[in-house]
Amino acid sequence: EDQVTQSPEALRLQEGESSSLNCSYTVSGLRGLFWYRQDPGKGPEFLFTLYSAGEEKEKERLKATLTKKESFLHITAPKPEDSATYLCAVQAWNYGGATNKLIFGTGTLLAVQP
Amino acid sequence: SAVISQKPSRDICQRGTSLTIQCQVDSQVTMMFWYRQQPGQSLTLIATANQGSEATYESGFVIDKFPISRPNLTFSTLTVSNMSPEDSSIYLCSVLRAPNYEQYFGPGTRLTVT
Numbered sequence: 531e532d533q534v535t536q537s538p539e540a541l542r543l544q545e546g547e548s549s550s551l552n553c554s555y556t557v558s559g560l561r562g563l564f565w566y567r568q569d570p571g572k573g574p575e576f577l578f579t580l581y582s583a584g585e586e587k588e589k590e591r592l593k594a595t596l597t598k599k600e601s602f603l604h605i606t607a608p609k610p611e612d613s614a615t616y617l618c619a620v621q622a623w624n625y626g627g628a629t630n631k632l633i634f635g636t637g638t639l640l641a642v643q644p
Numbered sequence: 645s646a647v648i649s650q651k652p653s654r655d656i657c658q659r660g661t662s663l664t665i666q667c668q669v670d671s672q673v674t675m676m677f678w679y680r681q682q683p684g685q686s687l688t689l690i691a692t693a694n695q696g697s698e699a700t701y702e703s704g705f706v707i708d709k710f711p712i713s714r715p716n717l718t719f720s721t722l723t724v725s726n727m728s729p730e731d732s733s734i735y736l737c738s739v740l741r742a743p744n745y746e747q748y749f750g751p752g753t754r755l756t757v758t
């Protein structure tokens with residue numbers, strides 16, 4: 531069964547204190563791994579897609595990396611406005627071909643204190 | 645990306661009634677999806693809304709409970725029928741953007757059933 535596990539569930543950082551969020555996945559075949567940011571009361575905001583092991587993508591203070599078993603979202607020198615829930619999701623290949631279904635983890639709630 | 649709107653943004657409904665949620669996209673898209681986000685849980689795909697054909701439902705979700713319409717390439721509705729308190733959740737529509745299979749989400753509809 532395809533599965534996504536995120537850790538930690540919650541993370542509190544001081545402004546400027548860099549850290550990483552983890553997303554471990556088990557899929558029959560990875561089509562893509564997605565990172566989203568979700569603010570309270572809003573829908574998920576797309577951040578990155580990663581397709582193959584070794585791939586990296588960056589956006590401002592965020593950098594996402596991918597291995598064959600997990601992905602990391604590195605946050606460098608975070609600011610209070612980076613506080614949000616970060617969601618990881620995977621798309622899998624199956625025997626019928628590609629599926630567009632996203633399988634989500636439960637997210638990491640990040641709080642950055644000034 | 646895509647500009648996606650949902651109506652209503654929130655509602656409080658009585659047990660046994662039905663609510664129809666609308667999703668409007670600013671440009672034509674081939675694939676639209678409906679997800680549910682229950683309190684403290686990850687997003688779960690309800691169904692894929694196919695233009696010109698019946699929706700494709702995920703395991704655990706049935707058409708009688710969650711009928712979906714997709715009259716054109718920019719609009720879809722999800723109805724939550726015969727509601728119970730267990731249906732209290734956030735309902736989100738998303739759209740697929742080619743060629744990278746990225747999914748973009750609407751702001752969500754927060755439903756409370758009393």
